[in-house]
Amino acid sequence: MGRASFSVGSRVWLFALSGMLCLLWVSQVFPQERKWLPLAADGVHDPRSPALKQLQEPREALSRLAPDPHVGNQVRWVKALELGQINPRTNIFPETKVSVLDQDIIMSNTGSRPKVRFPHKQHSLWLDCAICHEQLFKSKAGGNNISMLSILEGQQCGLCHGAVAFPLTECDRCHSVPHGVPIPDAIIGK
Amino acid sequence: MTRGRIWRIPAIVVCAAALGLGSAPDAGAEYGDVVINKRAEKEGMRPVVFSHWFHRIRFRCKVCHFELGFKMRAGANDVLMADIIEGRFCGMCHNGQIAWSAENCDLCHSGLPGLKSGIYGGHDTLGPGRW
Numbered sequence: 001m002g003r004a005s006f007s008v009g010s011r012v013w014l015f016a017l018s019g020m021l022c023l024l025w026v027s028q029v030f031p032q033e034r035k036w037l038p039l040a041a042d043g044v045h046d047p048r049s050p051a052l053k054q055l056q057e058p059r060e061a062l063s064r065l066a067p068d069p070h071v072g073n074q075v076r077w078v079k080a081l082e083l084g085q086i087n088p089r090t091n092i093f094p095e096t097k098v099s100v101l102d103q104d105i106i107m108s109n110t111g112s113r114p115k116v117r118f119p120h121k122q123h124s125l126w127l128d129c130a131i132c133h134e135q136l137f138k139s140k141a142g143g144n145n146i147s148m149l150s151i152l153e154g155q156q157c158g159l160c161h162g163a164v165a166f167p168l169t170e171c172d173r174c175h176s177v178p179h180g181v182p183i184p185d186a187i188i189g190k
Numbered sequence: 191m192t193r194g195r196i197w198r199i200p201a202i203v204v205c206a207a208a209l210g211l212g213s214a215p216d217a218g219a220e221y222g223d224v225v226i227n228k229r230a231e232k233e234g235m236r237p238v239v240f241s242h243w244f245h246r247i248r249f250r251c252k253v254c255h256f257e258l259g260f261k262m263r264a265g266a267n268d269v270l271m272a273d274i275i276e277g278r279f280c281g282m283c284h285n286g287q288i289a290w291s292a293e294n295c296d297l298c299h300s301g302l303p304g305l306k307s308g309i310y311g312g313h314d315t316l317g318p319g320r321w
Contacts, residue, residue, distance in 0.1 A: 036220065044219040044239050044301055044310050051300035058220050061247055072221040073243045088250045092257050092282055126246075128256035159262050163309050164222040164242045164251075 034074045036062060071167055078122045100124045104186040105141060106177060115177040117186070141189040219310035224264055227307045230299055237301030249283075258282050264309045 036058040040047040045055075058073070065086065066079035080086050090098045101124045107116040123132075133139045136156060137146075144156075151158035152168060162168045177183060222242030230237045245254070254260045258279055260267050267279070274281035274292050283289045290297055 037218070039300075042219050042223075044223050044225055044305060046236055046300060046302045049236060049296060049300040051296045051298075054297060055300065056244060058241075058243060062243060075243075077246065086247050088246060088248050089253060090250050092253055092288075096257055098252075126251045128252040131252065131255050131262070164246075 034063060034067060034069055035059075036074070068166070071170060072165075077165075078125070081125060099129065101129070104183070105189050106183050106186045107146065107189045108179070110175060113171065114175040115179060116174045117177050117183075118174070141187045144189075221311040223310045225301055225305045225307055225310055226269075227301065227305055228265070228268075229270075230301075231303060235295065236299040236303060237305050237307075238298045239301045240298075265307055 038057055038059070039045040039052050039055055045052060062073055062075050066076040066083060068074055068076045081088075090096075101120040103120045105118040105120070107118065110116055136159070137144050146156055150156050151161070154162065157174075158168065161174075166173060220241060220243055224240040224242070225237050226240060227237035255262055260279065269279045271292065273279050274284060277285060280298075281292065284292055284298075286293075
């Protein structure tokens with residue numbers, strides 16, 4: 001009895017596995033259309049608020065921007081900026097100095113995960129230096145004790161990544177440099 | 191275990207996978223939406239919903255988090271209506287010139303009554319979403 005049911009069981013599991021692989025293939029070949037909930041149904045806006053007739057709907061604004069179908073706002077914000085799809089203001093006060101730093105930092109003490117490439121350019125297009133330096137991060141390669149634990153707790157990179165920038169499920173976007181590959185023109189941290 | 195029951199487990203797995211792959215990541219607030227309700231409801235107004243997506247299309251993070259002095263932690267910014275009316279924080283733009291003025295109460299105070307302050311939206315970790 002045991003042998004018979006085992007063989008039926010494994011056939012069933014094989015069937016289930018192939019079913020899942022088919023679903024995965026379908027989802028890759030036919031990527032989902034992005035969908036955004038209307039404000040009235042998003043669970044934070046009051047459907048009875050008179051504002052809902054005036055406020056911009058996420059679908060109207062976000063469907064025009066570079067897609068990132070599975071995470072966050074479903075928008076590649078850095079790409080949307082690079083493509084000129086958006087051109088958000090850099091400053092309100094005319095005297096504010098707006099600076100962008102084109103420099104990569106490579107963090108190599110990442111255990112079995114690929115090294116982290118931190119691109120200053122993409123960050124400083126959005127953020128001012130003073131937002132991260134010197135309180136969150138010291139301006140010294142190797143001078144910051146960065147850990148995934150504190151990031152997952154919402155500290156360090158996790159202040160934005162996981163709340164407004166792409167979430168921490170996107171490991172490969174930061175851990176993008178294989179060990180053993182030399183990187184020219186980058187500052188190497190630990 | 192009977193043959194009928196063996197069939198059920200993979201069937202459930204396939205159904206769960208189909209649901210997981212078929213559903214868009216849209217259950218709830220938009221990523222980065224902030225509800226501000228430290229005082230609003232106590233004072234008879236709906237909570238405020240601040241949408242990061244709406245603002246970052248128009249302004250880079252550095253405008254609010256550097257020039258205007260908003261700390262990057264939900265709940266860390268103690269902003270009073272008086273500040274806004276006098277041109278600080280939101281009031282730097284919400285003055286009728288750059289964005290709608292503070293007289294348009296309902297446009298910001300549009301949240302669902304009863305919501306607690308904090309970051310809402312999809313992928314929050316234990317960190318930012320919890321503060």
